[in-house]
Amino acid sequence: MIQLVFIAFALLSVVSALVVLLTNNVLYAAFSLLVTFLGMAGLYVIVGADFLGVAQILVYIGGILVLLIFGVMLTNQKGTKSQGRNDILTENTNRVIGLVVAAGMFGLLYFVFSKGHFAEVQASLFTDTPLKATTQTIGLQLMTDFVLPFEVSGVLLMAALLGAAYLSTKQK
Amino acid sequence: MEITSTLFAAKAIYIGLIFAITLGVAAYSTYGERIVAAWMQDRVGPDRAGPFGIFQPLADAVKMFMKEDFIPANSSKWLFIAWPCLSMLTALLTSAVVPFGDKLDLGGGIEMDLQGIDVNIGILWVFGIVSLGVYGILVGGWASNNKYSLLGAIRAASQNISYELAMGLSIIAILMMTGSLSTKVIVETQQNGAGFLSWNIWSQPIGFVIFIVCAFAECNRTPFDLPECETELIGGYHTEYSSMKLGFYLFSEYINMFVSGAVMATLYFGGYDYPFNEVVEAQFGQNIAALVGVGALMGKALFFVFVFMWVRWTLPRFRYDQLMNLGWTGLIPISMFNVVWTGLSILIPTTFNLPAWASIVVSWSGIGVLLIGLIIYHGATSKKKTVALAH
Amino acid sequence: MQQLPDVIRQIPLNNYVWFSAALFCIGIIGVLTRRNAIIIFMSIELMLNAVNLLLAAFSSYKADPAGQVFVFFIMAVAAAEVAVGLAIIVMIYRNIQSIDVGILNKLKW
Numbered sequence: 001m002i003q004l005v006f007i008a009f010a011l012l013s014v015v016s017a018l019v020v021l022l023t024n025n026v027l028y029a030a031f032s033l034l035v036t037f038l039g040m041a042g043l044y045v046i047v048g049a050d051f052l053g054v055a056q057i058l059v060y061i062g063g064i065l066v067l068l069i070f071g072v073m074l075t076n077q078k079g080t081k082s083q084g085r086n087d088i089l090t091e092n093t094n095r096v097i098g099l100v101v102a103a104g105m106f107g108l109l110y111f112v113f114s115k116g117h118f119a120e121v122q123a124s125l126f127t128d129t130p131l132k133a134t135t136q137t138i139g140l141q142l143m144t145d146f147v148l149p150f151e152v153s154g155v156l157l158m159a160a161l162l163g164a165a166y167l168s169t170k171q172k
Numbered sequence: 173m174e175i176t177s178t179l180f181a182a183k184a185i186y187i188g189l190i191f192a193i194t195l196g197v198a199a200y201s202t203y204g205e206r207i208v209a210a211w212m213q214d215r216v217g218p219d220r221a222g223p224f225g226i227f228q229p230l231a232d233a234v235k236m237f238m239k240e241d242f243i244p245a246n247s248s249k250w251l252f253i254a255w256p257c258l259s260m261l262t263a264l265l266t267s268a269v270v271p272f273g274d275k276l277d278l279g280g281g282i283e284m285d286l287q288g289i290d291v292n293i294g295i296l297w298v299f300g301i302v303s304l305g306v307y308g309i310l311v312g313g314w315a316s317n318n319k320y321s322l323l324g325a326i327r328a329a330s331q332n333i334s335y336e337l338a339m340g341l342s343i344i345a346i347l348m349m350t351g352s353l354s355t356k357v358i359v360e361t362q363q364n365g366a367g368f369l370s371w372n373i374w375s376q377p378i379g380f381v382i383f384i385v386c387a388f389a390e391c392n393r394t395p396f397d398l399p400e401c402e403t404e405l406i407g408g409y410h411t412e413y414s415s416m417k418l419g420f421y422l423f424s425e426y427i428n429m430f431v432s433g434a435v436m437a438t439l440y441f442g443g444y445d446y447p448f449n450e451v452v453e454a455q456f457g458q459n460i461a462a463l464v465g466v467g468a469l470m471g472k473a474l475f476f477v478f479v480f481m482w483v484r485w486t487l488p489r490f491r492y493d494q495l496m497n498l499g500w501t502g503l504i505p506i507s508m509f510n511v512v513w514t515g516l517s518i519l520i521p522t523t524f525n526l527p528a529w530a531s532i533v534v535s536w537s538g539i540g541v542l543l544i545g546l547i548i549y550h551g552a553t554s555k556k557k558t559v560a561l562a563h
Numbered sequence: 564m565q566q567l568p569d570v571i572r573q574i575p576l577n578n579y580v581w582f583s584a585a586l587f588c589i590g591i592i593g594v595l596t597r598r599n600a601i602i603i604f605m606s607i608e609l610m611l612n613a614v615n616l617l618l619a620a621f622s623s624y625k626a627d628p629a630g631q632v633f634v635f636f637i638m639a640v641a642a643a644e645v646a647v648g649l650a651i652i653v654m655i656y657r658n659i660q661s662i663d664v665g666i667l668n669k670l671k672w
Contacts, residue, residue, distance in 0.1 A: 006574050010582045017589045017609055026599055027314065031251070033605050034307065040612050047579070047616070048623040049631050054296040056615075059638045062303025062336070064608065064645045066329055069310060071601050071649045073326065075656040090599035093665065098595035102588045109584045116580075135292060135353055137628040138635065146632050153639040160643035167650035 006046055013039035026088040030069050037061050051135045182276075182284050190288065194267055197474070198426040199229040205426075205481050212485040236419040244317060244412050251315035256413065256420035259308030263424035265301045266431045269294040271356050273444045273466035277458050286444075286466060287356060294355035295343060298435060299336070302390060306332045308424070309392075309399065309409050316412035324408030327492065328399035331389055334499040335396075339386035341507035342379040345514040346372060346439055359443035371442040375517065375535045378510045378542065380440045382503050384479075387432045389499070391425060394484040398492055433476030437469055444469045506542065513538040579620040586613035600652050600662040604645065611641050 012035060019032035037060045044053035076088055142150050203218065203226065210217025218225035243252060273286030291297060306329050313325020347353065349372065350361045362371050373380055389396040400408030410421045437443060444465030453461035490498070517534035520526065586609055593606025615634045622630025656662050 002573050006578065010578070014582070014585055014589070017586055020602070020605055020609065021589055021593050021597075026602060029602050029605060031311065033608070036609065037612070040616060043579075043582075043616055044619055046574070047620045049619040049634075050291065050293050051296075052615075052619050052631055052634055054293050054300050055635065055638060056612075057300035058296065058303060059642055060608070060612070062300065062306070062333075063642055066303075066306060066310070066333060067645055067649055068601060068604060070326070070329070071604075071652060073314070073322070074653055075601065075662045090597065090602060090663075092596045093598055094596050098592045101595055102592040105591055106584060106588045109587075113577075113580050113584065134623075134628065134631060138631055141628050141632045142635070145629070146636075149636055153636055156643050157639060160646045164646040164650040167647070167654055 002046065006043070009039045009042040009046065012036075013043070022092075024089050024091060026072050026090055027069070030065065030072060033068075034061060034065055037065065049134055051138055178278060179282055179284055182278055182282075186284070186286065187288055190267055190272065191264065193470075194264060194427055194430060197430045197477075198423055199233070201426040201429060201477055202232060202422075203228050204477070205484075208478065208481040209485050212482075233419070236416050239415040241415040241417070242412075247317045247412065248315045251311055252412075253417070255308050255312040255315065256417045256424075259305065259312065259424045260420045260427075262301050262305040262308060263427040263431065266298050266428075267434065269297050269355050270431065270434045270438055271359055271443055272434075272469055274462040275458065276462050285356070286462060290354060290356045292352070292354050295347070295353050295358070295439075299340060299343075302332075303336060305390075305424075305428070308421075312413070312421070313409035316409075318412050320405045320407070321409050321411045324399045324405045324411070327405075328392060328409055331392075331396065331398060331495060331499075334496060335386045335389035335503070338382055338499060338503035338507045339390065341504065341511060342382040342386070343439070345376055345379045345507075345510050348511070348514050348518065349375065355438055355443075359438055359445065362442040363445045363449075371440065371445070373440045375532050376440060376510075376514070377536065377539060378506065379514070380436075382507045382510065383436060383439070384476075385498075385503060387436065388480070388483065389495075391428045391432060391480070393425070393429065393480055395487040395490050396495060397489060398495060429477050429480050430473060433473035433480070434469065436476055437472035441472050509542060509545075510538070513541070576620065576624055579617060583613040583617040583620075586610075586616075598663050598665050600655075600664050600667075601649075603664065604648060604652075608641065608645075611637060 016032040016035035016039065020029045020036065023029050023032070037056060041053045041056040041061075044050070044056055072088060206228070207217050209215075218228040221227035221231045243249060268288035269291060271285070271287040271290070275283045275285055277283055309328040309332075310325045313321040313323075313328070316322075346358065350358045352358065352361075358372075364370065388394075392399050399405075400410065402408075405411070410418055413421060444462075446465060446468035449461055449465065452464055513535065517531045517538070520534050521528065521530040524530075590606045590608075590610035590613065593609065594603050597603055597606065615637055618630045618634050618637075622628060622633075652662055655667065659666065
């Protein structure tokens with residue numbers, strides 16, 4: 001049962017990621033990325049990280065992807081408007097090189113992972129402790145062990161906000 | 173908890189009922205909207221279909237279905253058809269985590285929560301789904317291939333994103349007080365203590381005001397209905413939509429109103445809690461008490477729906493720069509102040525060993541501090557402006 | 564009803580590893596072959612997501628929340644990256660009316 005759910009979400013994510021890769025219409029790419037993110041959120045829930053699943057929806061779908069779609073609409077090339085339609089088109093180049101590099105990368109990953117014996121590792125090493133509610137543990141960890149990275153990421157976000165606002169103001 | 177077939181069947185019936193009630197309330201909200209409008213403007217309102225016009229929603233539905241379903245030639249057909257449905261879907265999904273009532277005793281030691289599902293991230297789920305709802309408008313507006321639709325859609329999306337921030341910050345104050353993201357736990361912490369005096373509204377007045385303003389903006393209701401501003405944008409994001417696809421967009425707005433009313437009741441007004449519920453439970457048993465609780469939550473949610481309509485026919489529409497100004501320079505700083513002040517109101521009674529009502533006093537004194545701060549700030553900035561004008 | 568962690572562990576960890584590897588490679592192809600700068604951004608997000616999922620999977624199979632905290636930080640960094648990156652892309656579009664990375668070769672020499 002749970003395997004079927006996993007396969008469904010994984011297929012959803014991979015197929016829509018392929019659409020991102022192959023489609024010519026930039027906005028279709030953005031919407032299939034939305035489906036990929038939703039599938040990933042489902043996978044987070046299956047893996048037991050429910051807080052991350054919702055954070056995925058809030059951050060990636062509610063924030064990042066909306067920004068990307070704004071970017072697409074703001075950088076709408078006038079040259080691609082054919083026959084009154086508002087499609088925003090683009091194209092692929094260097095398909096062969098890309099495929100070769102990605103195949104090489106996948107081969108490398110395959111080589112490494114097949115040496116990894118995750119099945120045995122999973123059976124023997126990883127302890128079978130019960131999983132608690134993740135929200136509370138993540139919050140505690142953020143405020144105790146990881147408090148310095150937490151503050152630094154706050155500073156980083158602030159700096160990014162200021163930088164983005166500065167970049168996008170019109171210079172006089 | 174063991175999931176038995178009885179519980180499963182009961183849960184299925186419950187979810188179906190919630191679905192039907194949400195849709196029914198949304199349908200009759202359109203009727204209510206007209207009645208309230210007529211009452212506000214000293215008119216009669218709908219009175220032709222049935223007694224007092226109560227069949228008006230059915231007549232509207234028939235009209236919507238019978239109209240020509242028009243798809244613009246140069247639109248992206250799939251997106252154009254799919255996204256009103258998504259708008260509807262996201263509006264309906266939110267009610268899954270709203271606790272509509274307490275436990276119901278089904279006999280044989282089986283108890284069922286009157287809630288779709290109690291997840292420990294409940295309120296974040298609501299936020300996630302609300303942020304998904306942006307796409308229904310954004311994509312629908314883009315797919316119409318009409319510049320007015322696109323402008324309306326971009327307005328809607330930027331408005332929703334801006335007000336989501338202040339909304340999230342006002343919820344953080346609630347989370348600090350309850351210490352849980354689960355909507356059930358939020359209601360239960362409001363239940364213990366002195367009746368309705370332990371509802372969150374008493375300790376979170378600023379937070380509630382911010383939340384209700386943001387709820388207006390998220391539902392695209394007047395005074396924040398800039399995305400469908402007729403005087404500037406014809407019809408906004410649904411200019412090109414007709415027939416039931418338009419109906420879905422309008423319908424999802426009413427569902428959003430009802431659900432946000434229920435969420436507000438859950439967060440600030442004790443959810444299904446009502447005064448003297450212990451007496452009712454001792455007198456008539458658990459099931460009756462739970463059902464009265466469902467009635468109490470419905471009443472609170474419907475009252476908020478009425479407030480939505482009341483405001484719509486009272487206030488004029490904002491200008492777009494005023495909207496963004498209010499969101500970014502008004503509500504977000506105030507909600508940050510609210511978070512800090514809530515921390516103070518939790519800290520002061522525990523450090524000085526004061527009784528529990530001290531925290532309520534501290535949180536209400538926050539309003540005074542806020543007002544004084546705003547007056548000083550306003551005085552300083554307006555003086556600067558007059559100086560600048562004089563030169 | 565079974566305990567939740569047992570249900571989770573019915574899926575072998577290998578599945579997550581292969582899924583993440585596939586998604587990561589799709590992201591790589593996207594970065595190398597697409598010419599629209601925004602789609603390159605999307606491909607980078609895909610790669611980040613693949614890594615995030617793997618981190619979350621390992622963390623919950625080991626019942627150690629540190630991995631999930633790490634994912635949280637990656638999300639924060641991704642948000643910052645998109646904000647600045649999109650501002651840069653919009654500025655580029657204002658200057659040369661295109662975001663095709665094939666045209667942006669001024670820094671090449």
